[in-house]
Every structure is written in structure tokens, then in C-alpha cells.
Amino acid sequence: MNVSNSLSTAVLALVLTYMAVILIFVFRGAKKTKSINDYALGNFLFSPTAVGLSLAASMTSAATFIINPGFVAYYGLSGVIAMAVVLPIAALGSLIILTKGFRKAGQTVKALTMAQWIGNMYKSKKFSLFFAFLSLLLITFIVLICVGLTKVLSASLQVDEIWMSLLLIGFIFGYMMFGGANSMVYTNMVQAILMVTVAIILLGSGFEHFSSGVYGFLDQLTAIDPLLGDWKNEQSPLFRDFFEIVICQLIVGVAIVCQPHIITKSLLLKSESHVNKFLWVAVLTEILFFSVVLVGLYVRILNPELMDEGKVIPVDNVVTWYVVNHFPVYMGLILILGLISAGLSTLEGLIQSLSITITSDIVHPLAGKLVNMDKNGIFINKIVIVLLAVVSFILTKDQLLNPNLSVGIFAQNGVYAYFSAAFFPVLYGTFRKETPVFAAFGASLTAVAVHFSVYYIPLTSYMQGPVKNPGIAAALAIVSSVVIGNLLILVDKKLKANQQQP
Template sequence: MTDIYNIITFLSLILFISILFYLSLKSRVKENNIEVYAVGNKSFSSLSVSLSLAASLTSAATFIINPGFISLYGLSAYLAFGIVMPTAIFFALVIFIKRFRRYGMNVKSISIADWLGKRYDSKFLKLFFGFLSILLITFIVLICVGITKVISKALDVNELIVLISLVVIVFSYMMIGGANAMVYTNSIQAILMVVVALILIWSGSEYLINNDIGFFERLKSIDPQLIKPFNDKSPLFRDFFEVFICNAIVGIAIVCQPHILTKSLLIKKEEQVNRFLIYTILILILFFSVVFTGFYARLGFPDLMFNGVPLKMDGIMSAYVVQRFPIYMGILVILGLFAAGLSTLEGLIQSIPTTITNDLIVPILNKINPKNYKIIKINMALTVLVAIISIILSHQQLVSPSLSVGIFAQNGVYAFFSAAFVPVFFGIFTSTQNKWIPITASIVAVLTHFSVYYLELTPYMQNTNVKNPAIASALALIVSTTVGLIIYLIKPLKNEVVTN
């Protein structure tokens, strides 16, 4: 039965990947134009873009990695990742996207770095954020690790083989199609994710329906810490500040990522925007509910053992799927988890090399030797380099993670959007052209984030093997926003241009 399961799973994955390749070929970029590659040249429906954005925002973190945090740390982790952060993200999407889109459409921005450079007329900001976008490779690593864990366990294949195959396949079809391909593939993936999200949420219903022993009583019998709103034995969810304040701040700032805000530029008609936001939030509510499955997994593995082997946090969901579902249902769920990872992975593959190429490499090359470079070819070469780096870092996280690849990814991604928040916020909500606000605030944010994390500033970072990147990010956001406001209030420019 195991061999049949592996074979059917493998064939299902091949079929699914073949469909994605077909969509990429169908929508491939024929023009030698990086703008078309980055934001597309087609008009998509609001539902299609909503599915694409919802899929990009949730990814392997929500479907594979974060349920592991909840299995280990219980209610405190669920409040952080299932309630507080999603609510903050919904709020930020509504507030930020309309304003960003208004300016982004006017100047045809293809990345956050490009948007900031044009908004403040600053070459430094464009170069700086082109450089900082390298940090987002950590998110690619998270997704690669999550998918690799699921597929390797389902196929009973060596993790390194799965990892290399995954990176080669996905990077290849994204290089063919760019943004047009991404919306098509994300829509297919998001539909599959909707089905699988419903299956996963229902998969532990017996624990909720059975009134003989209450759901939380079952969890309490395993570990009383699992039902506490603050888990003082965890490194990440110890008190109100870590669970609520940090995740609310991070949730708002998380929207300031290039593969999130630039999705709004795929909506060509202004009247579609409200519908697009409503669809996105409804789909996201369903997707973020999947983290509740972490409770089911802990009830299924009370001692966190699978076939006599201790479970690592990143492998809890894959073990739950393999054990919980019958063969055909299990294959469907595996495809859904695969799709959840691919949805964001595609956005990052499209946005990171594009940002580095357009906002860092080409400006530097033009300074050295001004001429017409084949930008799309530079972008493709850089995409290959990012793929190689991703394989190396992902393998390292598979072999020796610090609790979870989620910590590694958060440290990089949180640093990026901590730096991006003030420049984007002031660029959207004020008319200032004062370059010192975004430049100073973004540098302060990066320095604060990494100083708090690596120099172990504050008691939260001391006497613990696993440090919480959300603490570093929240403090960086607070400090940099304060700095930005002070400069804005004491040194306004005389000639301010309204961005509306």
C-alpha cells in the first residue's frame, strides 16, 4: 500500500506541475521587457488577483510551518498567528493598497524599491532597497524547506533530492512566464488551497464534537501550557507584548513587501479595487484558519513522536497529513500544501531578482559604463543565482534549524519590511518630498532590528537559545517611526508635492 501511495502521489505531482508549466508557456513574456515580466500586460478579474494575493500572503508558513508553532506552544501561538497578525494584515491591506496603487499606477512602479526611488526622487533609496531585497531570500528558504518536508515524507524520498528538483522546476517555469504566469498559476493554486483548507479545518472536528472530554481539556492533559494565552516556557509567546503588540505591529508592516503591494497593480480598473479587497480578505480568513490544525496535530501526536522518531517542528504538519488521511484524500491535501508553498514562492521568484536587477545591478552598471543593457537577460541570470543560493541555505535549514526555519525567515523578512514601513507610510499618507525621512528611518530600522537580535538587547533576547525576530522588528518599527515623525515635524520642506 505504501508503494502504491508513493507512486500515485508522485504521478499527481507530475500532473500538477505539468499544468503549471502549460500555463506559464501560454502566458510567457514575448516582449523583451522587464516591466511586463514584473507586473504583467493583461487585464485580470478582481477575483483572480484576489486569489493570487491571498495565496501569496499565506503560503507554506501558514499551511505548513505555523501550525507547528501551535502544536508546540498552543493557544498563545494561535492567538499570535491565527488572530492578531491576520487582523492587522486585513487592516493594513485596506489602508495601504488603495493609496499605493494610486501612486504606483501613475509612475508604473515595478517594485517597492522602484516605487520609493520615484516617490522621493532618490537614487539612494532605490539602491538601498534593491540591496535589502536580498533579505527576502530567507522567505524563499522557508517555503522550500516546508514543501520539501511534505513531499519527501509523502514520497519517502531523500530531502536533498526533493529540494533540488523543487527549485529547478519552479524557478524554470517562473522564468518563462513572469507576472502573467504567476496570476494564472496562483489562481489555480488558491482554488486548490481553498478545498484543502476546508479539509484540514474539518479534519479534527471529532475532537470538537466529542463532548465527553472537552477540546481544551484534552490539550491541558498533554501540557497545561497549551491552553494558556501566554506561554512563559516558549521563546516567542511569553507575554502580552510578544503575543499581541509585536504581532499587531508586524502584521501591519508585513504588507510592505514587494510581492504583496505590487499585486494591486495587476488590477487595471479602479472600480474593481473594492471588490478585490473584499474577496481577498474573505479568502484570507479561511486560509489563516488552517493554523488551528496545529491543535489537531498535537492531539494526534501528544508526545511529538511519529513512528518512534521525535518530530521536529517543521515536520509536524507533514506527519499529521500522512497519518491522518486515507490515500486519495491524503494526496489531495499534499497537493494543497504544495500549492500553498508555490503560491508565495512564485511571487518571490518574480519579485526578488526583478528588484535586485532593476534597482541595484543596472543602476550600478550604468554608473560604471552607461549603455543599453539587456535587462531581462541580467534578470534571468540573477534568478539562476538566487536559485543556487536558495538550495544551499535551504539544505542548511533542513539539516540544522534553530527550532524552525520560520525563525530564520522571520529574521530576514521582518528586517526588510521594518525598513520599508516608514518610507512607504510617509510616501502614501503624506505629501512630503523630504528624502531624509525615509533614508534615516530605514537605516535606523535595519540597525535597530539587527542590533536587538544579534547583540541580545532587551531581556527578551537574553538567556534563550531561540530569539524572537518579532521583538527585534517591533522595536525597530517603533524607533524608526518615531525618528521619521520627529524629522517630519521639525524639518518640513517648503515645496511639498501632493501624491494624489
Template sequence: MNQLSPGLTMVALAVFVLLMIGMVLKSRTTADNLKSYAVGSLSFSPLMVALALASSLTSAATFIINPGFISLYGMGAYLAFGVVMPLAIFIALVFLMKRFRKYGVNVGSLSIADWVGKRFDSSFLQKLFGALSILLIAFIVLICVGITKVISKAIDVQELYVLIGLVIVVFTYIMFGGANSLVYTNSAQAVVMVIVAGILLYSGAHTIFSGGGEDLFSQLKGIDPQLVEPFNKTSPLFRDFFEVVVCNAVIGIAIVCQPHILTKSLMLKKDSEVNRFLLYSILLLILFFSVVFVGFYARAYFPDLMFEGELLQMDGIIPAFVIARFPGYISLLLIIGLIAAGLSTLEGLIQSLPTSLTNDLFLPLTGKDSEHSSAMKINRVITVCIAVVVVFLSYQQLVSPNLSVAIFAQNGVYAFFSAAFVPVFFGIFTKTKNKIIPTVGTLTALLVYYSVYYLELTPYMQDVSPKNPAIASALSLMCSFAVASVIFFYDRIAAGKKVVSKPQTLGSN
């Protein structure tokens, strides 16, 4: 095993962070207002925005956390996170992004909550989704835990100190940057991620078809036959077709409803650039989502999941694999890439979450708008408060995770986009102005999600730990969509009857 120098790693990390800060300072706009901070004021090429979107969609979850699921549970986890969910995301991007942009550009939306409120002319919905955006803190926690695991193992420093330093540095430079800065930093991070994805995937390619009974899947079958089965009946998350395929297909479509995803389309200045942007995005995402396959390599490398005499936690499998498997200089590059993968989404969430809380909750409650002079001050105070909460929650997940920080994160993020799906879907694909449809749809989604998860409804949620948030999310999405559809068609039928029953005006004889 090649030892990676902690000192050299710290120097490399410092240089990387300084480059990110330099990009932020160079691209920062002089207009210190919330709109410029939220959606930017510069013109970006389709490729740059595609790099930013691809890096935002594939974070530490894709490069660090999800491969750990594959290492533990095998083919079922790979089909869920490497095949079904990506395909659903591609479909959703194509169908949702254009329609969202069309309305978002016309009304000048700064966030999902802002978009929903303006689309249905409902201040209640805007405030509701502004409040619900707090759930996205769970995803920030996931990324901070993933990056902390990588850095701590590489430089041999206690996780708490790494976590605090990470939060202070990243929250600070994003707080003073904004959307323009995000596109530059995300694009640079995506380029590093492309290189790292290539190295990781190539590193074990020779084992896939090596033959002689020693190929990758023969090794995995020898470790545990369940690792090569499409459904892992011994796992708590990938037991059958419904969990692996149905749930992840539904979630993949809904996941695009996150604010730091759909609002990327608003950074393009011309409609003619959208198709190229989507093509570039999907090609990049195919590469990035393929990285979860590295979980198979890691399990073959650590058949008993032991590293330096200790049993690996799921979230630590990929950081350990990178350090143990590769020469020092390659490990250093891969560590930078894994950190970049996390930062790409972390930056977007740090920028979008306080923006939504400010614009969609606090400003409306105080009777002010995004142009008010106090908007950015409020935004920065909220950002600092979120940073403190993130440190506390992340440390809890580092010390005592429930299998993985991913379960904690999914329980927040899945609830959010389950609630957001009906308003976004009906807002994009119908012309209805009926506020009851998105309101009832959202409240139904929240009620079903938390009832299924915490009351352990359905056999999937009983006598299992951890419980699968994907089950609660898929069922809540289905129920909320069904309820909203009933109201929508009843509304249409009622409107049709009114038209038919309206007395006809006859011309005079």
C-alpha cells in the first residue's frame, strides 16, 4: 500500500480551496441584491451550465456514499442507483426543464417556492415551500459527512475539526459569491470529476472479464452470493422489484424538482441553447452515475470490509479504497475529485436554501420583497444559522449513523421533493390556476410520507432497520398525484358542465 503524505495532502487541499475562493472573488457581481445572488446576472454557455448541473446532481452521494451501498448490497443497489434512478432523472430533465424555464423566465422566479407561489398565485404555497426547504439541510449534512470522511482519512485529523473547518470555509465563500460564482466553481469541479470518474472506472475494468473463474462477479459471488443477485433479500433497502425499480424510478423523476436543479435552466439567456445544454448534461451524468460501479471494485478489494484492522463503516468504504488501492499521487488527485464532487452540490444548496428561506418565508412575513436593502443581510444571517445547525447534525451522523448518513439525508430530501412534485408537475403540464390542487397534493404527500415512515405502515417498514425512505417517498408521490388528479379532472368536468349549461345568446331577428 502506498502511503499518502498528510502534509502534501493538506498543501494540495489548501491550493484547491484557494482556487475556488479566487473564482468566487473574480466572478462575484457588483450588484448586491437577492435576485443577482440567486440566478446570476452573467451569460453562460450551455456547456458551462451543463457542467454545473451535472456536478450538482451527482454529489458526494454518487461518488462516496452510494458506492458504499453497492459494496454492501451488490447488484440490487447498483440497479437502483446506477441504472433505474439515472434513467428516470434523464427523462425528467428533458420533460421538466424546458417547461420550468419557460415559466420561470417569464415571472423571474428565484426558487422552487417562488415559482410555485407565482404559478398558482398563492402566497401560502410560497411560504409553505419556503418553510419546507429546511428539509434540504439533511442533504447538506450528507455531503459534509462524506467530504469530512475523505479529508479526515487523508490528512489523519479528527473528524470534528475537519468538519468545522469545511463548514466555515465553504459557507463563507459561497455566502459572498452567488449564482455567478457557482457556475464557475461547479464547472471547474465537474472537469476534475470527469478525470476522477475515468480513473476510478478504469482501475478495476480489467477484473470484469478476466476469465478463469476469477473475474469480478465470480469474486463477489464467492464473498456473498446475494451480491450478484438483482434483488438482495437480506438487505433492508433492495429486497424486491418494487424497492429496486418502482421506487427509484418514481424518485428519479421527482428528484429533479429540487431547487438547485431546475433553477439551473434559468441561467441560460437564450431558449435556443436549452437542447445543447440538456445533451451535454445527460452525457456528463451518464459518466458520473457510472461511478457507483466502483462499489463492486471496493468490495472485491475489501472482501471482509476490514481496513487497517478495523471494520469499515459504509460511508468510509470508498475513502479507504482510494487511499489503499492507488499510488500516493493518484490518491491525492482522487481525493481532490471526491471533495469536488461533494462541493459541487454543497455550494448549490448553501446558495439556494438560504435564498428560499429569505425570499419565500422571511421577506413575505415581514412584508418586504427581494429588492429590499435588508434582503441580503437577512440571507447571510440565515446562512450562518444553517452552518451552525449543519455542524451539529453532521457530527451526530459521524458519531452514530443509522447504517449511513444517506438514510438521514433521504428522509429529509425525499420528503421535500415528494411534496414538491404535484405543484411542479401540474404547474408545468397544465394551465390550471386552481390552488386547491397543489395545496392538497403537497399536504397529502407530507401526510402519507411521514405516516408510512414513522407509523411503519406496509410490511416494508416493519421489523427492519434502517427503514427505507424510498418506500415512503414512492407511496406518498403516488397518493398525492392520484388525489391531485381526481381534483383536476373533477374541476375540468365541472367547468365543462358550466359551459354546456350556459344559455346561448341568440342573434336578433
């Protein structure tokens, strides 16, 4: 990409300033972080607006702002329907329903992490340990964000992608060793405000394409390729028919909030009266953020062949190309800052929740009395973050060099498997307190087995191409887990009934 020296210099100055601001928040939060509990949930009194913006920033990441518009640029309106209409309806509806129940139950069982919540709710340390290990799949999401941020920064600063990813991971994981929740809520709030600004700019940047109305806009897409303006795209690996675009997205959307950096956010609220305001702020902000994928259609109209200097623009580079080539320097700076914020907001939440899970739910129970968590918990958590940084860099480097269409596919495969397994125990633990542990455990094991079997064997006609849709595997896994879980509940009732008979 052709990037002017003036833009590169300005971006460098902006990034250095941004880093300084983040470090100020981290330093402020670190002074208040005295224990692993403080790192996980904080000890400040957070406003519902701050936590709501923090949730919106965490829930919407580099995937929504940087990666997903690339899929829309390639596959058209079908991607918009799936990712900006169907998925948000399911995800935000599920968020509203699950948050209230999860928060009440979370306060009762005194959980710091998703694994603890599940273990305490079902009174099973083995179930908790299972979910703690399963949460390692969330590293794939960390990799997605690292790749997205690397693409934006390496292009705008004209730095090699591998070196950029190394510097990026070193800085982010480095400062996340300290402040935790006390600093993250405030950095997330600032990032969310920047993301709102960038979302408005990006969505407004294609206003001229609607000069002839919505139908005129769709006509421009159809003129490039009839499939771009259709509600489905049979030539895509992700949006081929009603099942992939609607059914799978609804199922996945309902379960997607069962990720620790999303659903545990409500535990930061100190008062029950704050929950509704928190949800209003989060949901309205999220609706705006999900709409950003429309930018992919703007890019396709501006660049019908998706070419840059004689080469096809990769899916993961579409938004970066648009920002660098379509906007003046001052506007490009704002957008780059917002895109960085989109990545950092979720990345911080993932690093925090995953490191706490490994420290509290894997290291502590396995080490037993050898580790004094009250005394050494923070130090152990820092070691865990260092190890996560090393693994993340290795996987990020591989995805930068050898992506299978997009890092989004890699991340979805891991993350979808996790929340497919989490859906049944979270839902039934929240709303059906008498659910037996073996039913919930069986449902989770079923979800993991079905997801990876469908994806890797592969099963069904949808999964036969070189690029497989993790949404298919996740949808089938979630449905299977719910069926098996309920069958096991019936078995439990039958066994109890037989035991009660004389």
C-alpha cells in the first residue's frame, strides 16, 4: 500500500501518545490492585455507563471493525445480513436475558471467572477444571486481534508485519500484567468512545453511494457481481443459504455471550439498580458497532476487483486499504486510533479473563498447598501472561504467514467451540438450579466432540471445501448439547424416581 511519510510520522506520534495515556490508566489502576480478586473484578465503584461502554468495547473487537468488513467486501449483502442483522439480534437479546440471571447467580456463588462460576454453580471442581482448560481455546481470539492490529499498524507505519506483531504483543501483554480490572474499565471506556467516533465516520464515508437510494446502492453492487447484491452468495464458504445466514447465526448469536470477557462484565457492577442502564448503554453502542461491516460494501464499490498495486487485497487487509487510501491524513489518524481501540478493548478483556482463569482455576487447584494465592497470586498471574504472550506471538506469526482465507476462520473455530460448550451449563445453571452436574458436563462434552468432529472429519456437505465455516460446526454442536443435556436430565429424574420406589 502507498502510505505517505507524513501519515507514517503522524501515526507514530499518535501511537506513542496513546501508549502513554494507557500507561497512565494502568499505573492508576495498579496502585489499587493488591490481590488476585482486585485484578479480576476491581475495587473501584464503576458507573453503569463506564461498564456498559466497557462491555460494548469488549464484545466488539478487531473482528467487527477490521476483519469482518473484509468478508462483506468479498461476499456482499449476504455477509451484512448474517453479521450485522441476524447475529446482533440473537446476541443482544441473549445478553439482556442472560446478564441479569448470571449476575444474580454470580453474586451468590462468589465467582471471579467463568470456570469458577460453573464449578460453584454445579458444585464440581472437576467441571470447573474442565472449563478452565477449555478456555485456552480463547487464545485463537487473541491471535485474531493481534493479526488485525498488526495489519493496521504495519501498513500505516510501514513496518514489517512480524516485527510489528512482536512489538505490539510485548507492549499490550506487558501492561496487562499490572492494572487488571481497575485500569481496564477506564481504558475500555475511552476506547469505546473512540470506536463510536470511528464507527460514525466509517459508516458516513459511503454516504455518496446512496445518492440514488438503497436500491441504487444495491444496483452498483449487482453491476460488479450479481451475487454481491443478493441475500445469499452460493459461491462463498460462509453465506451460501438460509441455514448458514440465518439459522446458524441465530444459534451462534444466542450462545456467543457465553464468553468470560463478555458475560462476567456485569459482575463489575456494585448495585443491582445499575443493571438496566448498563444494558441500555451496551446494547445501543453495540448496534452501532455491528453496523460497521457495511464498510466492506463501500470498498467493493470503490475497488470492484479488490486489487492493490497489481495484487489481490487479502480479506484481512480490506479495511486497512480503505483507511490508508480513502481518507485524508487527519481523518486517517482518527480512524487508525479507533481501529487500534477496537482491538485493544477486547484484547485486554481476553488477557485479563484468560490469565485469571489459568492462575485461579488451573494453577491453584493443581498446585494445591504449594501455592499461596493470597501472597503470590499476582506474581503467578504475571508469569501466566508472559507465557500467553509467547504462545500468542507464535500463533500470530503463523496466521500472518499462512492464513486459511482469513484469521477470522482460525479464531471462530476456537472461540465457537468454547461457547458452544459453555452455553448449556450457563443457561441451565442460571435458570434451572436443580440441573444435575452430569447432565451439564455431558452437554459440554457433547458440544466439544460434535464441533470438532463436524469441522475436522469433516461432516455435512457444508464442510467439504478448502475453507470451512465454523458457524456450521458450532450450531450443530449447540443443538446437540441441548438435546443430550435434556436427555440426561430425564435420565436423572428416572433414576431418582426409581430410588424413591419401595
